[in-house]
Amino acid sequence: MRNVIVALDAMGGDFGPKVTVPAAIQALSLFPELKIILTGDRNSIKSCLLFSGYQSNTRLSIEHTKIVVSDSKRPSLALRSSVGSSMEMAINLVSSNLANACVSGGNTGALMALSCFRLKLLPGLERPALVSALPTKLRKKTWMLDLGANVSSDAESLFQFAIMGSALAEQHLRRSARVAILNVGVEEIKGNNLVKRCSEMLSKSKLVNFIGYIEGNQLLYDVADVIVCDGFVGNICLKVCEGTAKLFIDKLKNNVINSSIKGWIAKKLFSELFDELRALNPDRYNGASFLGLRGVVIKSHGKADVSAIVNAIGEAVYEVQEQVSTCIRDRLKAVLLERKK
């Protein structure tokens, strides 16, 4: 396997080095081809390394900065505070080819703005998109985008999201990916102008396996490999899905798993089922990618724990080794050519 260097923003997320450092150590033991550069406060990082009983080796290094991106939700403020920060440092390592990918649990708006500014978008692309894999009924995955990189999109952007999602899913699946647009009905006549226009564009392209519209209740039912929607709809839908799943799991937990004798019986009889239900919560996964950049940037949840951050690093390793960014670039190029014909 090809070696991969990941720049991990050690200060990003709600818990900083306390979770990013153990996650880095765990990822190094999982992926022999991986090197990690931790960006952030050297002293904090070192004390976490010491606490984790880490033996220093050449696969892990530290780039020091004391500056951390503000967790303010105001993009302008977050961006102003990003100069010289652990997040900016991690992205700069990618833009200067000293790392292959960046993973950060810091402010999403700042991460997106910095990534676009430093790494630049792929040629012909209007906007990047945030994509993540959802678990489905049949223990498979569906990739959904955009999950909120943009609050409004035009049909051309939606079309480009479909191309990018398709390229990503096909790398994972090793087969043609079924691409659908999320809509209020499956009939051609349904929906707003945005989805209708995008549907027309996708129908015309031979480079996408477009299967039409799907409705919200089909999200986790494995009817499509790629689900395309604008960032406003995608962000809200993913959260509705997570919230509903969490409510069911919490009810089960409180009533069954935690209730002494009943809980003991339930655990014995239904542990497999409970695992299956927990696996259906999209919130359990971690590592959404910004697609459309000249480099790999993975956004980790702010509240991610050690194993969730390991997942995000794993996604980075995968995308570098499978050259996802190059695949997307090539697919976009082919679409541009197809249009000129």
Next chain:
Amino acid sequence: MRNVIVALDAMGGDFGPKVTVPAAIQALSLFPELKIILTGDRNSIKSCLLFSGYQSNTRLSIEHTKIVVSDSKRPSLALRSSVGSSMEMAINLVSSNLANACVSGGNTGALMALSCFRLKLLPGLERPALVSALPTKLRKKTWMLDLGANVSSDAESLFQFAIMGSALAEQHLRRSARVAILNVGVEEIKGNNLVKRCSEMLSKSKLVNFIGYIEGNQLLYDVADVIVCDGFVGNICLKVCEGTAKLFIDKLKNNVINSSIKGWIAKKLFSELFDELRALNPDRYNGASFLGLRGVVIKSHGKADVSAIVNAIGEAVYEVQEQVSTCIRDRLKAVLLERKK
């Protein structure tokens, strides 16, 4: 209690008189103040009445027509086929004051178009909205609108949805209703222009208890009494919620409830929990209202069974007795006056 006459489209929905007729009989026994006019094919209705062992009385009558609205999803086609149909007849009974409310499980687009055309919108209103109550964590209800009466809306429409939803919820709750806008974040800076503009308008009004934005994961968590969004987002979100809930309930059913000995133990120990989980599926409820009309029109699910149609009739009785349409009219009037000041 005030007497209520409901015109029930006996032919609407996937199962026609086979479910609408028994539902009518059950509703009459539940609501002593109720009279029902069944619209549709007299012979089919009569044979279903006979089959149900119904003793004729003055509280149930039939208005005969053989015409049924096409279930084509093309609104134009459905509308063309609606002339003289059981659905049109039911709406006409309301517009000519021979009934107080109409309940139909027929084509949504046709029902909305016919209702707007025959009953007219309340003064000052731009668009009607489809509203339904969602179950929440604490066994309470949250009213969400628009659920798909419109595929795109402007800020003024969204603002009017908030006013209408507020009036409806307050009739139910007998207290001030917390109104929130569904958005991609809770901070003021978040969202697209539509929600930002609507938020500004709601903040200025003293006639709505506007509590700000909520995110998708809070939908079932009882943080607001009224959740406002455009019809495209609302329709998709409701279905995402239903689909996720159904997936969890189906998994439980297949693995626990239906599995012989395990199932028997589970049923004994956790029947209350299973009921609670089933009650959290919004799909279980029935009877979405078109708000903003000069009359009460309730849309029943196409696939609704007898008890679900009884629920829809119950919603119609409630809205007539509580004069929901008048409350909404008065609230809209007050808002217009507030603006002129």
